[in-house]
Amino acid sequence: MAKEFNKDIFMRNVYHLLQGRDIKVGDLERSVGVSVGYLAKLKKNADLRPGIDLVIKIAEKLEVSIDTLVGVDMDRLTATEAYMQRFLQKLKRDTEGHKLRWGRETKAELSNLKGDINGNVDHPFFSFEEFVVDTGNDYPSHEEGFVFVSDAFGAETAIHGDCYNLRMKNGAKLFLADVEKVCHYLNDFDAYAKEIWMHTGAGKQFLCSNKNMRYANFVNNLFTAVAEYCRHPQLPADYRSVIDAFMKDDLADDISALMPDEPPF
Structure with a gap:
């Protein structure tokens, strides 16, 4: 050991x-x-x-x-910490079991989001922000643009690597963000974070990150599992269901598939 x-x-x-x-x-x-x-x-x-x-x-x-x-x-563990750990473990298990349909968003895509003239961008976790970046000297840089406002670094956040999203119940979306602080020293490991957020009709909510040691292993392991999942081509759900049925020796047509969507009168 x-x-x-x-x-x-x-x-x-x-x-x-x-x-x-x-x-x-x-x-x-x-x-x-x-x-x-x-x-x-x-x-x-x-x-x-x-x-x-x-x-x-x-x-x-x-x-x-x-x-x-x-x-x-x-x-x-607090009740919330235990609850979140169970959630992260199930996400990892279901990802490895190919039960979930993750989407991948590259660093290039997320770093070059464009918005409309009103400052709106077509991404639930990004917004137009004005912020000050510490450049390490007496004259900080004043910046503005479409950014992901992270829990760790606020508006001074840049995308570090591939990020992932998952559509959940009632249109809710889970977002796995791999981010870094805009301005940081080389080999400053505190300038990087992996965060998990959720967006619903009520807005967006930070859930957890690997900055919290109670969640660090769970978050890192989930990112690894999702990244591995997204490396391989995925069959659409309709095709998988047909193949799954065949693997169970179920070759009979479903009655619902033979019935028209609406009555003819």
């Missing part, structure tokens, strides 16, 4: 998840191939440490990421 591994957090998380899922310790032990009572011994013996294979098996059985199991103290 890596030096950063914290056995106390790992054990607290195991028992926390067992209680939340109403699973008995002995059942988990048998399912991962250790003797009954091993986890209790592991918890009490400071010198005893689990092997990586056991950690992986427990994470799989408890349906949680390894990063979460060993790095996030779940007992100390």
Whole structure:
């Protein structure tokens, strides 16, 4: 195990998840191939440490990421933090299972958005802003343009890499933004952020980012999964449904597909 591994957090998380899922310790032990009572011994013996294979098996059985199991103290999460972590985990699982239809927006596209004469732009997360950029000297630069106003850097935000969007229920849109501060020093890692926002009829709302250590692994892992998904060509949903039916040996026509949309009278 890596030096950063914290056995106390790992054990607290195991028992926390067992209680939340109403699973008995002995059942988990048998399912991962250790003797009954091993986890209790592991918890009490400071010198005893689990092997990586056991950690992986427990994470799989408890349906949680390894990063979460060993790095996030779940007992100390607020209700909102736990809720958001479950949301991010499901987004990642469903992305990897090709259940979602993500769209990709390149840095070039988002950095060159054009608006109308009234300062409106056809993107729910961008707006026309006037702002001051710190140039590192006595004369800051006054700028204006269509920008994404990030939680981390405000209007002094530039697009760093590919961003992604997902249409959700009732037209809501989720936006994964890879951004950087407009003016920053070379190798200043604090000048970069990955943020997740949502837009609904009520407006736009910042949800979380990798700037918050409680969410960092979840946000970074989600970005990785979505980027991998978008690297490959995707079949339209209508074609996938036909192929999925065939794979299940379902070759019969659906009655609804044979019926006209409207009656002839």
